[in-house]
Amino acid sequence: MSSLVEQVPRNALVWIIASMFALLAPHALRIPVWVLLVYIVAVVWRIQVHRGRWSFPGRVVKVVLTLSGFFGVMASYGSVIGLEPTVALLLIAFALKLVELVKRKDAYVLLFLGYFVCITEFLFSQDLLVTLYSIFTVVLVTTALVALHQPGQQRFSGSSLRLAGVMLLQALPLMIVIFFLFPRFGPLWTVPIKSHTAKTGMSDFMKPGDVASLSQSDEVAFRVKFAGEIPPASELYWRGLVFSRLRQGVWSSLGYYEVPAGEMRPREVATNGEGVGYSVIMEPTQQNWLYSLQYAVSGTAGVMHTPDYRLYSPGPIESEYMYRARSWPRSVVEPELSEWRRKTELKLPPLGNDGARSLAQRIRADVDSQQAFVDAVLSYFSNEPFHYTLKPGRLTSSDQIDEFLFDSRRGFCEHYASAFVFMSRSVGIPARVVAGYQGGEINPVNKTVIVHQFDAHAWAEVWLEGRGWVRVDPTSAVAPSRIEWGLEEALASEGTFLADAPLSPLRYRKLPLLNQLRLRYDALTYQWQSWVVGFNREAQFELLHELFGEISARVFITLFIGSWVLVLTPVAISLLRRKSTREINPLDKHYLLFCERMSEIGLARETGETPDQYYARVREEVPEKAEQVERITGLYNELAYAGPGRAERSLAEFISAVSSFKPDRRRF
């Protein structure tokens, strides 16, 4: 018996392949190169199958392909656990599914998988451009789905694309409702996300050269929006880390458990006035620390305050993260120093850097106060031929501070901060290195401060009697322009600003049009991050609270269902209206009524079954009804096919025969 085997329409296949490559594109730089090869082979294979040249892979080949894909990922990543290997596995499965695409059903599976692949891109970035691109891929995948239902088109046409566009536009209202109202659950389970991506930004230890290497990057670290006036650039010291311990030339911060229990909470700080309010949207760092101005308090849920007056997130920042803070720059922080704290902030390695120690002793001997000592060290830095540079050269000796102070005299901010803190500690002044960012670019478009990685900075804090912790920036003594105008100005003569990134738009700030475009896009990104990406559970709750008052579960469910009804009602109305109201003649109507009654007892007439064939079947199944059914069938046949005759009388007879017909339900 010959049978009709449905193939995937040519048109749909073209769209499927196009959407597969579109879905692969954003992952292309992350995945091993051989995965791209898998895609090309899969597509060529499937096209050859469609042309009738090759055949679908057999079972053995499929097993081999699947296993080699699996072990290939294992070999490339060293593991199949974690985000990148999992996504790579998914992408390979996606490609291999193409070569076993036989029927329309298989194409459904592939395309629904395509929507899922599209989502995985957001695990890596939630950038505005990525979102726009994802909309593009969703349109492509939907077009392929539509094309599956438009078979028989011999030429490639855009009609599927149009229809898909219209359908997605129709889905837009529902999308908006879901965005605002769908309950935002916390993660139901956690996977080791991004085990293979590098942590970015500051790390929790610092050795000479770390900040300088960070300054090569033009990536955005975070964006800040101030509630009021933006403070001058020289006041924008974004504290992220405090390094209190020097060991073998490396400054590091104290671990959570290295702080005694009594010192775990920050001391109360007397504040006066309103302070400066601002909100920060951080780019993902995979680290825990948040950046703020001294002395900062955050009201955002989940933000912790550390004993060295920083803000801290218990979980690493894995996606764009927004928090609010309020700072009081003029307040006196920690006027009384505990014994433990004083000891910690004075501790130096017992040996090494003798030159620095004796220099500090000499300077301290000449002045009569700690404040004067600080000033004298700063003027030492500015008077002696010290040089501020991104390329300080490597310090090779074990006494790095001595080597820097007396031999090279070339350094970036971390060299100066480190030397300053060392000298202060050696004369008994509690001091520590603070790392973070300094300054930032003001975007005139939306009045945000954009802080880039190259704004990374390190400075010092000294504790002075009666004044608490005071910020001292030795870099400002060497290169005042760094603080006033930023890194680019400070390095103008050296020409090393973003030397390794010739295409960075930040290098072309002098071109007004380009700069304007860059700033406008940055403003758009800020809007995107604060309104869409930052719309988390708290923001959702806040918004609903503002609009509808107290939110209980009942109100929420009502809102949720109500809005769906509101959006879907017009659709339902238009669908109902479209239903045809074709008149059906009484003869067929009653015969169909009879068929319906028969189907109630499980004997439905099949499509294409003639009345006589149906009768023959019924006679077999329900002999006791045969007589009635025969009469009805006979009358129908006569009326429907035998032409005009005694039609009027027979029709009435037929209708009454059908009306009085009742199948015996009990039988089934």
Added chain:
Amino acid sequence: MNVRQGVTAARGAGVDTGAVSADLESIIDAAVSEIGSILLGKEPQIRLALCCLFARGHLLIEDLPGMGKTTLSHALGAVFGLDWKRVQFTSDLMPADILGVSVYDARDASFNFHPGPVFTQLLLADEINRATPRTQSALLEAMAEGQVTVEGATRALPQPFFVIATQNPVHQSGTYPLPESQLDRFLMRLELGYPHPKAEREMYLRRHSAAQEITTPRRCIDDSQLEAIRAAVSAVHASDTLLDYLQRLVAYTRQSPEFEVGLSPRGALALLDCAKTWAVMQNRGHVVPEDVQMVLPSVASHRLVPSGDYAGDGDALVDLLLRSVDVVAP
């Protein structure tokens, strides 16, 4: 439209039966049994073939070699008592070999037309798809219009004129598949298939026996009887309900994505003609859906081509058609 006008004459008062005279029924039965005595166990195919000829259509018989194609076609010719000629199609057959050729006659100093084998009442075209498309096309005009044009002169063919062609399955080597335009001119395409084991045993038993000698069936249907059958066919009633069903079938072939091309109006008319003829052969004065369903595979399968998105053949499409279109208006 003329379908309904033609009803009155033959039908009379009776609705169910009596439209066709008992004479015709016995004639048809005699013809069937006469052919059936030569081609064993193929009664449905024989009836369909007769139906095709009663409906004035040309018949294409397709099957593997040795399945009885030629036997059937010869028997049909004999039963109708028609003047018949047989042409074995080969790859070097020329149009002139079929249509005829003008030969110079030195005595008259003029060209005389020597008519080819096509000038007959029944042309048996054996293995038609072994000839080149050029030769196949030579039959086009003859089949469609009952005339041939050779060297500018149009000559009418004797009436009735039938073509019974046999062909091997297209995928066999050395064949030129008939183009759609040619296929469409065949009212029906039949496949014979292997015989039923019982019939085949009968065949073995008859081998080398007396019965074997009877190779030519006797004539059962004369010209007047053929005319009577044709008159009865044109008198058959096709109700609105039935025509609705037929139109739904035709519309489905044109709209549904499985079909590359739908049934042409000629195909639709062929379906109606055959259904009516079948009704006559069932001794019924009106067409019922079963008639349509019975003739549909033979009438439609060679006219339907699956679209590029589907693999399959005309028979599969007819299957789909019968399963998808409801007899009663939905």
